Amino acid sequence: MLKIKKTVAENIADKLSVAFGGAEITAEMIEGMLEYPPDAKMGDIALPCFKLSKVLRNAPPRIAAAIAEGFECEFVEKAEVLGGYFNIYLDGQKLGEKVVGEVAAKGEKYGAPDFGAGKTVVLDYSSPNVAKPFHIGHLGTTVIGHSLKRLHEFAGYNCVGINYLGDWGTQFGKLIVAYRMWGNKELIESGGIDKLVELYVRFHEEAEKDASLNDKARAEFHKLEQGDAENIALWQWFVEISLAEYQKTYKQLGIEFDSYKGESFYTDKMPAQVQKLRDMGLMKIDDGASIVDLEEYGMPPCLILKRDGSTLYPTRDIAAAVYRKETYDFDKAIYVTSAGQSLHFAQWFKVVELMGYDWHDKLVHVPYGTVSINGEKLATRTGNVILLRDLFALAIEKVAGIMNEKNPGLEGKDKIAEQIGVGAVVFYYLSNNRIRDINFVMEDALSFEGNTGPYVQYTYARACSVLAKSGSYDRSAPVKISAPEEAELVKVLSKFEENVIDAIDTYEPMVITRYILDVAGAYNRFYHNCSILGAESEEIKNSRLALTEAAKTVLGNAFGLICLAKTEKV
Ligand code: ARG
Numbered sequence: 001m002l003k004i005k006k007t008v009a010e011n012i013a014d015k016l017s018v019a020f021g022g023a024e025i026t027a028e029m030i031e032g033m034l035e036y037p038p039d040a041k042m043g044d045i046a047l048p049c050f051k052l053s054k055v056l057r058n059a060p061p062r063i064a065a066a067i068a069e070g071f072e073c074e075f076v077e078k079a080e081v082l083g084g085y086f087n088i089y090l091d092g093q094k095l096g097e098k099v100v101g102e103v104a105a106k107g108e109k110y111g112a113p114d115f116g117a118g119k120t121v122v123l124d125y126s127s128p129n130v131a132k133p134f135h136i137g138h139l140g141t142t143v144i145g146h147s148l149k150r151l152h153e154f155a156g157y158n159c160v161g162i163n164y165l166g167d168w169g170t171q172f173g174k175l176i177v178a179y180r181m182w183g184n185k186e187l188i189e190s191g192g193i194d195k196l197v198e199l200y201v202r203f204h205e206e207a208e209k210d211a212s213l214n215d216k217a218r219a220e221f222h223k224l225e226q227g228d229a230e231n232i233a234l235w236q237w238f239v240e241i242s243l244a245e246y247q248k249t250y251k252q253l254g255i256e257f258d259s260y261k262g263e264s265f266y267t268d269k270m271p272a273q274v275q276k277l278r279d280m281g282l283m284k285i286d287d288g289a290s291i292v293d294l295e296e297y298g299m300p301p302c303l304i305l306k307r308d309g310s311t312l313y314p315t316r317d318i319a320a321a322v323y324r325k326e327t328y329d330f331d332k333a334i335y336v337t338s339a340g341q342s343l344h345f346a347q348w349f350k351v352v353e354l355m356g357y358d359w360h361d362k363l364v365h366v367p368y369g370t371v372s373i374n375g376e377k378l379a380t381r382t383g384n385v386i387l388l389r390d391l392f393a394l395a396i397e398k399v400a401g402i403m404n405e406k407n408p409g410l411e412g413k414d415k416i417a418e419q420i421g422v423g424a425v426v427f428y429y430l431s432n433n434r435i436r437d438i439n440f441v442m443e444d445a446l447s448f449e450g451n452t453g454p455y456v457q458y459t460y461a462r463a464c465s466v467l468a469k470s471g472s473y474d475r476s477a478p479v480k481i482s483a484p485e486e487a488e489l490v491k492v493l494s495k496f497e498e499n500v501i502d503a504i505d506t507y508e509p510m511v512i513t514r515y516i517l518d519v520a521g522a523y524n525r526f527y528h529n530c531s532i533l534g535a536e537s538e539e540i541k542n543s544r545l546a547l548t549e550a551a552k553t554v555l556g557n558a559f560g561l562i563c564l565a566k567t568e569k570v
Contacts, residue, residue, distance in 0.1 A: 003497075004090070004494060005034050005498065006031055007075070008045055008073055008088060009034060010027040011072070011073040012030050012047060012067050012071075013026060013027040013029075015067045015071065016052075016056070016063075020063075020066070025052070025056075030047065033048065033052070034047055035048060037087065040488075042087055043079075043089050044088060044089055045088040046085050046087045047064070047067070047086040048060075048084065048085055049061070049067075049084045049085065050084050060085075061083060061084050064081040064083075064084060064085060064086040065081050067079075067086050068080065073088075075091050075098070076088050076089070076090060077089045077091035090487075092481040092484075092486065092491070093481045093487075095481075095487075095490050095491065095494060096479045096480075096486065096487070096490040096547070097479045099490045099550065100479045100490070100546050100547060100550045103493065103549075103550040103553050103554060104475065104546070104550070104553075107553060108557060108560075110496065110557060111154075111496035111500055111558075112497070112500070112557075113500060113504075114156050115156065116152055116155035116157030116158075117156040117157075118156075119331040120157065120158045120160065120328050120329060120330045121149075121152045121158070121160070121330060121331065121334060122159075122160045122162060122324050122328050122330040122334070123148060123149045123152070123159060123162065123336070124162045124164050124334065125141045125142065125145020125149075125161070125335075125336040126141055126163050126246075126250075127163055127164040127166065128242075129165075130165055130166055130171075130238060130239050130242040130243075130262075131172070131175050131197065131238055131242060132200065133197050133385050134245070134387060134388050135385040135386055135387055135388060136371050136386045136391055136440070137385075139371060139388055139391070139429055140336070140338065140371065141336045141337055141338070141368070142253065142255065142388075143253065143426050143430060143509075143562070144366065144368055144430070144434055145161070145366075146253065146255050147509035147562045147563060148334060150560060150561045151500065151503055151512075151561050152504065154557075157331075159258075160258045160328055160330075161259070162257065162259045162260075163246075163260045163262070164263065165239070165260060165262030165263065166263055167235075167239050167262035167264045168262065168263040168264035170217060171200065172220075172221055172224055172231075173216075173217035173218055173220040173222070173224065174203045174204075174217040175200055175238060176217070176220040176224070176231055176234055177203065177216045177217045177220055178203040179199055179234065182199060183195070188237075188241065192244070192245055193241055193242050196241060196242065225267075239262075243260070248389070249388055249389055252392055252422045253422060253426070254563055255563065261320075266319045269319040269322070269323055270311050270315050270318075272319075273355075274290075274304060274315065276355060277290075277304060277351075277355065280355065282351070282354055283304060287307070288307035289304075289305060289307050290303075290304045291303055291304060292351050292354065294347060294350055299343065299350065302347040302348055302350070313344065314347060314348040314351070318348055318351060318352060321333065321348075321352060321357075322357070325359055330362060331362060332364060333363050333364065334364045334366055334507070335364070335366065336366045336368070337365070337366075338367065338369075339367035339369055340370075341365075341367070345365035364507070366434070366507045367435060368434040369434065369435050369438060371429070371437075371440055372438070372439050372440065373386055373442075391425060391440075392421065394442065395421035395422065395442065396417050396422065398421065398442070399417045399424065399446065399454070400417035400421070402446075403417055403420075403570075410569065411569070412569075416569065416570065419457070420453065420454050420570065421446075422565075423453040423454070423457055423564045424446050424452060424453040424454055425453075426562065426564060427452060427453030427513060430509045430512075430513045430562050431510060431513045431514070432510060433508070434507075434508060434509070451517050454570075456516050456564070457559075457564065457565070457570060458567075459523055459524060460552065460555045460556065460566060460567055461567050461568060461570040462523075463548050463549075464568040464569070465569070466527075466533065466548050467548060467549060470532075470533060473541070473542050473545040473546070475546065477539060477542035478543070480543040481543075482540060483529065485526040485530055486526060486530060486543075486547060488522050488525065488526070489522040489547060490547070492518050492519055492522040493519065495518075496515065496554055496557070496558070499514075500512070500561070509562050512561050512562050513562060516562075519554055519555055522551075523551040523555075526544075532544040532545065
């Protein structure tokens with residue numbers, strides 16, 4: 001494992017304890033203070049010593065000077081004092097040997113931390129509501145959720161991906177009524193989910209005029225809850241049709257779930273939790289409804305039962321969490337939803353705590369901002385929403401158009417266009433801080449020039465093509481770092497693992513997209529400035545091919561963490 005910052009920090013802490021005897025400065029503290037200077041002229045790693053002046057009661061330049069005196073450390077070429085900064089320059093040659101060797105030895109495992117070994121993480125994500133449109137609002141939960149799963153798996157966690165389908169509720173009463181009035185078997189069989197959504201939309205339109213439809217819908221849902229065979233069969237069929245449609249999108253993204261236990265699964269698991277709340281005296285009747293008062297914690301009450309005794313969204317989440325703890329004994333349970341649901345999660349997490357479940361602090365809500373779409377007019381077959389499927393379809397179509405112009409003879413064009421089109425959407429989306437609201441501009445996402453998915457996938461293909469053209473090379477030959485672009489590339493490659501750790505700690509896939517851009521940028525500068533296949537000597541050629549191979553492996557590993565396909569040819 002390459003822990004350069006850590007090694008540097010240990011050496012600095014040792015120096016400090018000698019120079020300023022008695023000062024309690026740990027290597028960990030120093031590691032947290034180390035920075036990557038924005039400009040290479042200021043070194044590769046820097047310690048801003050003013051952060052220490054208070055504890056050490058000394059001026060920053062004096063502290064820097066004390067560290068610099070006779071400073072020695074693996075991979076460090078030289079160190080300098082600049083004002084209050086202690087600046088370190090890494091030894092490209094030594095680092096290159098180490099990095100290239102490690103990437104080659106570890107391959108798909110290069111960059112993987114190991115702190116997840118023996119631990120389980122349950123991730124609840126995507127979770128669309130059956131028979132309602134699977135729209136771009138679900139893009140976030142789907143790709144952030146899956147990236148977090150990949151990141152945790154990479155760190156050694158046993159991961160359980162759960163698609164908590166919204167497969168229960170009054171919408172099924174509505175759908176059953178609508179189906180019997182305006183639908184039929186053939187229509188749904190041929191039209192699939194679109195027809196279901198149409199029926200659902202029509203129901204709402206007609207119910208505006210005729211309110212008795214709502215009563216009918218409630219009655220049908222009640223029958224469903226009571227286990228009416230005909231309604232159950234219809235419900236199951238609606239769920240199956242919807243799921244078949246979602247699977248197409250998941251397949252494009254390379255996503256598989258370990259469990260599809262949706263809301264309906266928890267129907268018989270709620271009463272025990274409601275009873276527990278009642279027995280513990282946590283529940284209060286408020287205007288006929290049962291609630292848990294959370295005023296003391298600065299939140300509105302958490303609703304457990306409606307006036308008619310029916311359960312609610314939080315009730316189900318509480319029962320599901322208990323079930324998941326019993327079933328998977330998780331060390332962490334992650335829920336990825338839009339920020340609009342933050343209060344809901346804060347409320348029921350609190351209720352779980354009040355219920356005395358000691359694992360309440362293992363529940364994590366990961367929120368994200370809204371997505372809007374600008375410029376492009378997307379086909380909106382159903383009402384006002386933009387379907388995820390249509391967004392991907394448009395991206396794929398555009399990429400296919402570009403490819404037909406650029407490279408008409410390319411083999412397997414359709415597949416590649418799909419990978420790049422879908423990748424463009426995913427990469428663009430994950431390039432932003434997840435909590436920020438984003439405005440989707442298709443043109444920008446699809447550009448081959450900007451900081452986009454197509455650009456990084458193209459870079460990956462470029463590395464593959466260099467390696468393919470070389471035939472084979474001598475992998476045992478020594479690494480020779482002879483150009484600054486090579487040194488820069490190995491420095492970037494050495495930082496993979498710390499970025500993975502940062503992404504996991506902050507639940508932020510953007511850390512990985514940014515890192516991918518750093519690697520792609522460094523590789524492309526190397527590619528343009530250093531001749532690889534036409535290198536001045538066989539030795540340098542071998543070394544540059546090894547660097548190319550290392551860059552390809554790191555890019556590929558990082559792609560895997562954010563649902564981006566490894567495109568060998570573009
Ligand atoms: N089905 C919900 C929705 O589309 C998301 C479910 C999130 N997960 C959860 N355990 N509440 O809004």
